[in-house]
Amino acid sequence: MLGVVLGAPIAQAQEPAPARAEVAPAPEQQSQPAATPQTLPPDHVVHVAEGTPAPPASTAIPPTTPARHGFLEALVPEIHGFVSQGFLWSTDNNYLAHSERGTFEFTEVGINFTNQLTDRLRVGMQLFMRDLGPIGNYKPQFDWAYLDYRFFDWFGIRAGRTKIPFGLYNEVNDIDAARVPVLLPQSVYPTGNRDMLLAQTGGEVYGDIPLGPVGSVEYRAYGGTIYMDETDVATNIEVPFVVGGRVMWQTPLDGLRLGGTLQSVRMDFDTELDPATLAALVAAGVVPPDSDNFVHFQFPVTLWVASVEYAAHDLLLAAEYSQWDASLSADLPEIFAPYHVTNERFYVMASFRAASWFSPGAYYSYLAPDLADRSGVDGELHDVAVTARYDINDHWLVKLEGHYMHGTADLNPDLNDGVPAAALAPDWGLFLIKTTAYF
């Protein structure tokens, strides 16, 4: 998070149905006794061919999936899952993983269980693990786990660990089956920020308010904390708060929605000074002799994003503009001067389902880590991506994607042998192949 924001490396159960079914009475006969039973094969199906005349009005009843109303049935959860394996290769510069040599360090696995306990109460959890370069390392974690009570369509409450509704697609940032590109535009949905942006532990209120002829508004407001693992640089990490909200207006034009998201989060952490540095600071009188060797930092970030999406029939158009405003302050300002920076991030994206099995797409994504200074090769990152999704069947897909990159703003020196971003190749390409099985 710090690196990305600051641009610096600081840190239904099937029930057997009877083969016999009754032919129902005509509408005008509904109050009268049922017609004489007729026998139909157990696998009877009403086949409908496009453009063919409608079949006779009376229809027999074949085996079906009954509603899950019984208590025991209600205890059986819905289970869904996915497994993804990708390959990355870049012409220059290591991106997300050691991509320059080509890497299979791009794996995602998730499984979820959800259950509608009552008409209003729902519970669920998803276990997720990934490996993407230095991220994840196959460590399983709860992606989300919550209780959801929906009082009305316009007001519900979720408690637990919930996905953060940042922008249009943050909640599905790691769900390959739910989008066309392999990588969502990394300016607005940086994969490296998954721990900071994807989920929070606390509460959320949500609802959908119909507005009659002018559409409807969906709102979500949340607050809580985020649990993060320590890094080499940051220890004792705490997030005293994360609060935010998203409002999406579903316009009267089918498929067009406009919205905005605002989030504020503060991360507190410590960085340990090496003994020699501490001794030098004590000798210089900067810190008292009895001080510990930790410097305490506060890192508040305010993020907002404006979103527009048009999704109708097989076409998807989306654009988002975002700014992230971050500050960093330490209890040792003599050594660590306060720092403030504002990022600029936006993208435009299009995809089209040309056939049920083939969806091409493309996007342009832009990132400037410091609005006030875009100079240098590391001052910006332009990303032009083209992608193709092949749905082999309902549960298996393959994607191919190519990126032309100009700039090195989002590159991690740690992945590039310590070479600073400003010294990396300014023009480079990234290619990805990914396959996902899901159910």
Add this chain to the structure above:
Amino acid sequence: MLRAGETACLANATGICPIRRRHVVLAALVSLCLVIASDLRAAEASFVLIVHVSTPERELDRAFVADAFLKKRTRWPDGQVVRPVDQRRDSAVRRHFTADVLKRSVEAVRNYWQQRIFSGRDVPPPEVEGDAGVIRYVQENPGAIGYVMAAPTAPGVRAVGLK
């Protein structure tokens, strides 16, 4: 011997003379109109909405039906739970219903549900086999709503209009 119009054709890189090209364009437009008209006719006449007989509504707003099948609306005006039921993804009637009411393709709706499923928001309506499966589901579940090819005559279900 070449005539004047054909001489012009020789100079045309497309290989189709201007007069013939107009005919081709005209024919293509007419064909397109026929295809669209045929699709519209098929879509208009391709499904009938049915509800459980206890549901008092006689006519439903298209936006309400769309929201019900996307689970954005979960209650009928009288407070009863809406229980939408879908037909199989490869059925023509579902394709027509989805295009006409949800204004998306079946695949786009599936994508919508993938997003909902894996972000922990909700799961899609149950899928049943054919008209008869829908009719049975609606019969058995107060608050249920589904779509079929032909107006049903079964007890416990009622066709409703779409506005």
